[in-house]
Amino acid sequence: MSDPLLDPQFFRNPYATYGRLRSEAPVQKVPTGSNGHVSYIVTGYAEARAAFTDPRLSKDTARFFAGRPSRRNLHPAVSQNMLASDPPQHTRLRGVVGPVFTPGPVARLRPYIATVVDDLLSTWEPGEEVDLVDRLAIPLPVTVICELLGVPAADRALVADWSHDLFAAGQPERVDTASHELAVYMTDLTTSKRTEPGYLLHDLGRRADYGELTETEAVSLAVLLVVAGHETTTNFIGNALLALIQHPDSLTALRGRPELITDALDELLRFDSPLGIATFRYSTEELTLGGTRIPAGVPVLIAPGAANRDPTQFDHPDRLDLTRKAAPHLAFGHGIHRCLGAPLARAEAEITLRALLTRFPDIRLAVPDEELEWRQTRLMRGLTSLPVLV
Template identity: 55%
Template sequence: MASPFTDPAFYADRYPTYAALRKRSPVLRLPLDGGTGPAAVVTGFDQARAALADPALSKDTAAFFADRPSGRSLHPALATTMLNSDPPDHTRLRRLVTRAFTPATVDALRPYVAALAEQLAESWAPGQRVDLVEGFAAPLPVTVICQLLGVPTSDRQRIRRWSTDLFATGDHQRIDAASHALADYLTELVAAKRRDPDEALLSALVAVRDGDGDRLSEQELVSLAVLLLVAGHETTTAAIGNAVLALLQHPGQLELLQSGPHRIAAAVDELLRFDSPVSIATWRWAPGPVRIGGTDVPAGSPVFVSPGAANRDPARFPDPDRLDLDREARSHLAFGHGIHRCLGAPLAQAEIEIALRVLLERFPDLRLAQPVDQLSWRHSRLVRGLESLPVLL
């Protein structure tokens, strides 16, 4: 069977492919584009949840590719982020940044996020046609994470462009070029923060790098900055766009939220389950033989865990292709599971909730400006998100 990830139709609608794979087996070994051999693809909910937390699977991509020259020129700061590491390194690095994303910290950020969302929406008028991704879903989380890290306002458009290029599945030249541009920029920004520190998170990480105790190497510092910057907005942008599209396609559920705005916070989990912004989780592999959901995975095999597929598993969520905002969906895997669960999940949920609240209050007659089958989706294996979402306000 050919890799399903090379079919353009997959990026427009992944769920029929996931359902067909899961019907064959919740864990399948499939050909993988990129020359790394067959990969185990995990589409069942229970199997995905177990694999995401399985210490027998490694995220150390440097070790995987050590004896498999890829011919790539990805910047080392992106190839060795916290997301691509195992304990004890992962434990140490995550501990240094966890306090920036605690529920208390996020609660303190909520007024800023709400004011920003209102400001973005204020530039629009009822009856206007706008691109919801470009004008709202992208700038909201980009601005928040840049503000948190201390990225100058004038540089944020470049950050957004480089970050988008990093997820261009199959376009290795574009990805590698973006990795160098972003890492070089952040190396310079770190130097600037060292000369002139402020109250933002990046300056705090520089202080950890230069201080006593649990220190960061210079590459670890830049890698953390890259990861926080990219992960801090890409999936949230996708989630906001996906959520709005899902509601516009399900007018009954949209009316439910409009009649009871207090439901929005709880509805975010079902919207994340229904169309997860993380379609296939970041790279894992098996250093030794491992058994996943009854399937033997040989040593050296890549393992692709799909939260997008798992969240549509009927064994866990009955009638999974139906959007049901009354569904109990908090167990979804959109943010992952285990020690690598997204540490920015509280912030992402707050941003999605606030974005939906502002849009529904300001534009109760929001509707699509073009047919769904004409919408353009990002060509990314990892991120499930729209290139643009034209709407009429």
């Protein structure tokens, strides 16, 4: 049996695969890759929510792969970052950068975000065909997170390319190469920013000088922030706008009452989650989840994209309903590893959608739905391009 998560049709529409797997069992064994390895995938909502907080599911990848033969060559700053750790290390590292992304600091960023959005949209001409991913969904979050970190404007497109390559499904050499290029770049930049206060990279470098972080930890946090700081938001903005265009009644409702956008974000996140499958976890001991026995020492894939379409939690889950009042979605994860950048992602998406619907009320697709291209990654769910007429 082949890996169902690497099928080309899965990248275009993962929900058919998720639905089939969930109907068979909310937790089950599936082949992963082409080397005979297997993992357990969690597609049910209740099971995914429980798995996110189960201490028997570890994120310590270094411990999992210790002593195992591997042909992979990921840079340690990528393979051993905060997401790949458990408490107390995870708690310590999250405490270093977490406060930057709480609602208060994010609220103070809103005027800057609005300015970036306005600058990007000001280059669009009414009636023009625009690739919304290339000219808005990528540069907005890249600009914001790189400004916070201190990445020079001239390097931001290159940093974004490396970040995207880290999620290339079925292309391990491309992923490994990108991990080294990005890590080496961020190592050099963290060193140079030690003399430039006001940037996150300055703070990380100085913490390493004071012994609060190791050099590897400082760089790994820098890499993680630049990747996590824009990947989710890029996909969120593209997916949300596509969903609205494909549901004209919802688009009309928000256009007429843009104050509803804030509440609509959760349904847009649930409907087409920018995170299809959460990052690596494995079982440290045998456990039973959703009626399925999971042996010790195997990878466990939690699928928020599937859980957010679970009909046992959401009535008519394949329908976009901006008035929906239901269980909280899992698009940002759950528990101690919940995406720390969620407040920033929400702010960027809200400001973007509000500006788009105000300035370009007649926005529509420039190509048929079937010609849209999706990223070839099972972790992230996002478009490679979104041609629209404005």
